[in-house]
Structure formats: C-alpha cells, structure tokens
Amino acid sequence: VTDWTKLNAYVDGELDADGAAEVASAIARDPQLAARVATLSKLKATTAAMPVQAGVPPPAVLNAMRPRRSLFVRRVAIAASVLMMFGAAGTWLAWPRPTALTQTAQYSDNLNRAFAAHRAWIGETKAIATGAVAGDRIQIAPGSRELIRVPDLTATQLSLAHVSPLSDRTTVGGVLLGYVGPNGCRLGLWIADAGRSGFGPEVRDVSHDGTIAHFWQTGATNYAVVARGMDPARLSMMATAIAALVARDHQLDDGLRAKLQIAASQGGACVG
C-alpha cells in the first residue's frame, strides 16, 4: 500500500485505529501531507454532494411487473389465492398446452407456411446476410405495395439475423424474420397479408412437431411468433409483447420495453 493510497484510506475512514493515528501524526508534522489530505477531503466532499443525474426514467419494470389493481380486483385475487391453496394449485401451476395444428383448421394453411418458413430458416447451415435491420420497412411479397416494419427486439437481446428471400416470400406468401439471442436462441416472426384468412386480434398458440407458434392479426396483416425449444411461458410473453409493439406502431416506451425484458427473462435457457 503506497502512501498516497494510505492517505486516501485515511480520508475514507478505512484505516484501523493504529493506522489512522499514524497518519494523523504524520500530517501534524508535514504540511505537504496536510495539504494533500485537505485536497482529498475537499474532492471527496464535492463528489459526494454532486446532484443525482437529471432525467432519471421511472422504474417502469416495477410498474410492469406489479400492475395497479382496484381494491375489488385485489380482493378477488386474494380469494383466488386462498382457493388455490385448497386444491387447485397443481393445475394452476401447469402452463396450458398449445392447441394442436389440426384444431386450427381455418388457419392451418397460413400456419403451415409459418412453420415451413421457420423450419427452412433453422435448417440453414450458414448464415445469410439479411440486407435489413430492425426498423426497416420491407415487402411481405414481391409486388406487394404494403411495407411492414421490422420490429426492433434488442430489448429482449434478440438481433435480426435472417429475412427470408423474396423468392420464398412468393411461394410461402409471407416473410419470416429470424432473430437470434446471445446464446443462440432463435425466434421466428412470420408476417403475411391476412387476406381472407385473418388470424383475428387475439394472440393464440398452436403447436406442430415440437414447434410452437403464437399468432394474431394486426390490421390487414397476420403475424406468428415461432420457436422451438423455448420456454413456453417466455415465448407466450414475448409474443404478447411483440403484438403490443406492432399494435403501437413500434413505439417502444419504458413500460413496453420492460415487458419485453421481463418476457426475455422468463423460464429456463432456450434450447432451440
């Protein structure tokens, strides 16, 4: 420990009694040391008194995770909790299983395309340059006049890594955006013109060969979030948050950012 370091520790009150007495005695004898201590004390006091940074955002994550409830709702929630303690806990804990693809016949063509596009992406052996970044507007299909914005999912640590080629968009009638997480977790977002087979505004889920899709419709466009091996609770929350992001025309406020982050933190590691 150098003398300078010891002087700092003295000013911080981190020396033991003997060490502090030794420094105090040296200061009394040496004006240079006294000047250094005075400078350090002034520096420490000024730094400590600096005002806290302005423009601090609100703790949106707390609000997002603990939504305000009315007194009635809180009482109902408490009653529900008590009921659960008396027998329903087991079923409550089980995450609902997605619907099988065969039970969503009216959407099966569209959903099959989403699953196929996702399979094609994860089956690729090498990365293909996307030619697009989050925030860009892209065509769903060649000739389509409608441009769809590529959602920015960096709040969930997912980066855009794949956009299905235009030629594929013709054959499958939609575009698949592939996002990859820092640990290789992959999530597909399939976007297609709703046409006459709109998914409807509600976010619903479906499973097919171990892959799960959450699908919904925003405006005239169908969306499906598709993943394999991702924690079902995480995928469900991600889909809900992405649907909210799309519905808000991609305006990401603190609350929605917190929801995306909360979604990404749910469940275990992604194995897809």
Add this chain to the structure above:
Amino acid sequence: VVLRHRVEQALLDNWRRLFGYALSLTRNQDEANDLLQQAAVAALAARTGPDHDGATRAWMFRIVRNTWIDRFRSERLRRTEELTTANEPTDAVWNFDDRLIAEMTVKAGLDRLEPAQREIIELVDINGFRYAEAAEILQLPVGTVMSRLSRARLALLEAIGETKDTSGNVIVLDAARRRKV
C-alpha cells in the same frame, strides 16, 4: 416473498443512484435505462439474495454491473487505468485552490476518466460504499479497490487541473493554479 419485497423496496429507494451507476457504465442515457430495467428484472426474478436490507443495496449494484457485463460484454471496463495513471502525485502537492474543486469541474473531470476509474469513484464517493462493499460489487480484493480508488482520484485531480469549457478554452489553469508548499 420477503426477498421480493426487499428487492422492490431497494429498487425504489435506490433507483436514481442505480441509474447514475448504470449511466457511469454505459455513458448513454438510453443504454443506462435499458440496463437498469433489465437488471431490475433479474433482481426481481432472483430466488436467492441477501438476507438483510443492508446488503441488498450492494447486491443491486452488483446485479447492475453483472448485467452490464453480460449484456454489452464490453472491453471498456477491462481497459484499466494502471497504464495511464501514476501511483503517486508527482511534482505538485495537490494543494488546489478550493474554488478549483467545484461541482462543475469535478463533473467535467469525471467525464474524462477511464470507465474503471469513474466506476470506483461512483461507488465509493457518490454512493458511499465502504471498500469491502465496493470489493464485493466489483468482485475484486479490497487491496485492489484501494489502489484503484487512489489512482482514480489522482486521475480526477489531474483532469480537474485541465478542465476546459465547451469551447475548448482552459477555464482552470493546471500547474499555475496549484501552489507548492
């Protein structure tokens, strides 16, 4: 439930300070906000944590730091100051005119420090952590915290001595304003 409540309270009580720390790591308001929200999510989701309020604050700072390392995997903090900062004051005795060490010059000086130097000052001087607590947050030996802090303050004094205004004009003269005793 007890841990969750303690973490929520610690987040509310320290939110502004935690944001300041996140900002000192990221140097960017949006990234700091993102980092803090993500760290808060991680803290709230934790199943184990400190068993008393006193330790929860330091634990929160450590989570912010670990989240930053995980998220940005930045090399910035690894560029430590050892190569650029002397261990001891050299020619002058650092007897500054009191007016030099003012809020504005300290803030400007902090902005010019290496990330690791700014971080240790943020923890000890601004947030009031003891050396042992800072060592726990940074996952470093206490001796390293001591030497890093002393070098950081030396660098800060150097920076204060060279503080310039936004036009690049020196508003505080360096050696000329220091008085040798």
